[in-house]
Every structure is written in structure tokens, then in C-alpha cells.
Amino acid sequence: MVRLAWLGSFVSIFSAIMLLSGCSKKEDFNAVRLISHAGMGLKIQNSIYHDNSREAVEMACSISDCDGVEIDVQLSKDGELWLYHDATLETETNGEGCIPDLTEDQLAQVRFSSVHQESLCRLKDISDESFQGKYIFLDLRHLNHCASAYVSVDTMITRITALQLVPDKFFVITNYEQWIEPLQQAGFVVLFQLDSSEVISPSAEAANGYMIRNSLISIEQVYKIKDAGKKLFIFDVRSPKGIRSALEKQPDGVLSDDIRAAIIEKN
């Protein structure tokens, strides 16, 4: 009798949950592109691979309904493009120093301090097949933190141009205003990373679009920027609540650290 009571109560609870699951009605977010941030997310626990590893980028590109991938790119001493987010190697790898101070041979030995110990990856190591049909966002790092010096934008442009990425699905991101013009002259669509949606400096206004944290922009400001003919992408989106609020603002795209949760929320 007791067992029947237990069983009955829990069958009821599960039925209620199933009904709740079936009753949801979602807004139309079809125009919003879902971009996976730093491969399969930056410092997120449900990611199988380390951020900005070849494995993470290829996995993100292989998932249905993931429209593209954002990658952090740094230039090495001998002018090769490497995928890495942080300023120094010590924080996430077994290496030391800054990427702009190291050569290809030195960086080839570096591995991430993760379960899989993925090797540090060059942008050219990622197969063209992975990127096929996907949006690619390259977040260009302009500073060498170890030497407190700027990286050569010309070398960066030469290396990126050599990759021959599809122009209409390819964006470069910078937060250094002086790079906007040379990058545009090279034919790239440039997104400038804003620290505030209130004040956009005159030189930043030249950018083709903007990247901004979800917490720093309202729906009215999104429409204002889009009405000015600029593209707008929102990042720093992790929780289901954050993803929903970003999608409701109807930007051109959302860069999510939890791409699975973002796909569920959109579809």
C-alpha cells in the first residue's frame, strides 16, 4: 500500500513535468545566429575540450544548429597565427611566456593543462571542412603583454588573408581602434568590442559592427545600433536566463559559452 502511494505520487510529478515541458511557447529567434564562443565555451564545466583547442573548434563546427565559432588568435614571433585566449601561457598551459615572444618550434611543445592535454593549435591546422558553411569570428589580440608592445597588424593581415576564408561569413574582432582602418582596407568585416553601449568614440564608429557584453546593452540600444546599419553581436552569455535575455534583444548573433543551452533556447 505504501509502495503504491509512493509510486502514484511520483508518476503524478513526472506527468506534471512532462505536461509543463510540452506547454512552452517560444519567441521566434530565427534571425539570430548562434556562435560558439572560444570553441565549445570559455572556462565552462560541461565542455569536453579546452577552449580554443582544435578539438573544441571542430566539435563546435560539427554540431547542428551551431551557426559558427569564435576563436581567439595571437601572432607568434615568427608570424604564425595561434589559438589562445589568455595573455600568458602560464595560466592555462604547461608553457611559459607570451605567444608573440615565442617561435613555432617552441609553441608546438605547449599543451593545455586539461584532461585531454590538447596541443596548442595553429589556425591553419583546423581543416577547411570544419569551417564549411559556418560563420568564423577571429578575435585578434593586438598586445604582447610580456613586452608591453603592440603586435604588427600588417603581419596579422597577411597571415589571415593567406587562409582564404569565405568573406561573407568571416568577421574579425578587435578592441584596438587603430586596427579598424587597416583591417577594413584589407577587405575584412571589422567588429569593434565595446566597453559601453552609451559612448562610441568617433574612430570606433568606422567599424562595420560591434561586440558587447549582454549585461551592458538594452534592447532599445540594440535597435538603435542596428538602425544605424551596424552589425551587433552579444557575448558573455552562459546561463539559460542570460541566453534568453540575449536572444530577446534580437541582435545579429549571440556568442554563447554553452552552445547546447543556446540551441535549446533558440529552437
Next chain:
Amino acid sequence: MRLLILCLFSLIVKIPMAQEVNRDSSTQFALKTAITRLDFFVGTEINLCRQRLVLNGSLELGINRTFFQQRFFPRASVGFGYRFANEKLALEPLLMISQSALRLSRQNNSVHSWTETYLGYRFTWGGNWKLVNEIMAGWMTERYKVQSSGTFQTVGTFGYYGSIGLVRILR
């Protein structure tokens, strides 16, 4: 660390020596909440205790996915434990194998599934009503269909499982 391992080991070894082991069979029902790499889970568990062996089956739901994203995310598990004693306070080794599945997109029906194999311990305390805590670690694999090729891809990594719950002895 060494001291902690020694304490845990001595607890496992000494409990059955302290008193006569009760070899009675029992059926237990549990309500529990858990944390994994994928989500927080809430669910029920049935334990069938036959002498020293414990066989359990559980059904859980992912809290974030099911409740906050309204996407059904079930997780079914079977576990095998070994009771050193049927005492008020017990620490048992436990092996658990789980399967969970989540449909990411309703439009193209893309389903991701996870298989988890964990080894750890179960700590129980109480009489007819018991508090239960499980801590386990192991390997989890994710299986999904690759968009471009249409083939299935399996990737794996380290995973963990931690739960607390309430157990009622039914008979």
C-alpha cells in the same frame, strides 16, 4: 590526504567488525538531488538489498534543461553496491552506469546522448529513514550526429557525480 584515505579505509573495514552484520533483504526508496558536469538533477531511486549486495536503479531529470529551459532531459542509471554492514552509519563502494539524452533542436531532431561510468562511495546514516550521500568520479562520453557527414561522433572526458538524498526502507 594520506590521513583522509586511511580514515575512510578504516571506516570501511571496521564497521562490519563492530557488530553482527544484518543480512536481511530490504527494498529502499530514495529521493535525491545531484550535480554532474552536464546539469543539476533531481529524481528517485529504488535500492534492492539482497544480503550484502545492493542493486539500484534511478531515474532523474536535469533541472536546468527540464525546468528552466522546458526541454525534457532524463537520466537513467543502474548501480551496484556492496554493504559491509546494515548499520545506522555505513560507507559502501558503488559502481554506477548512466545514460542520458537531450534533444537540442526540435527542428532537425538532433539528439545528444551521454553515457557515464562512475566509481565511488555511498554514505548512509539513519534508521528507517536514512540520509544518503554519493560521491563518484569516472568517464563520460557524448554521442551526437555530425552535421556535415551525418555520421555519429563519440567524444569523452572525465566526469563526476555527487548527490544527497533521503531514503525510506519500504520492507
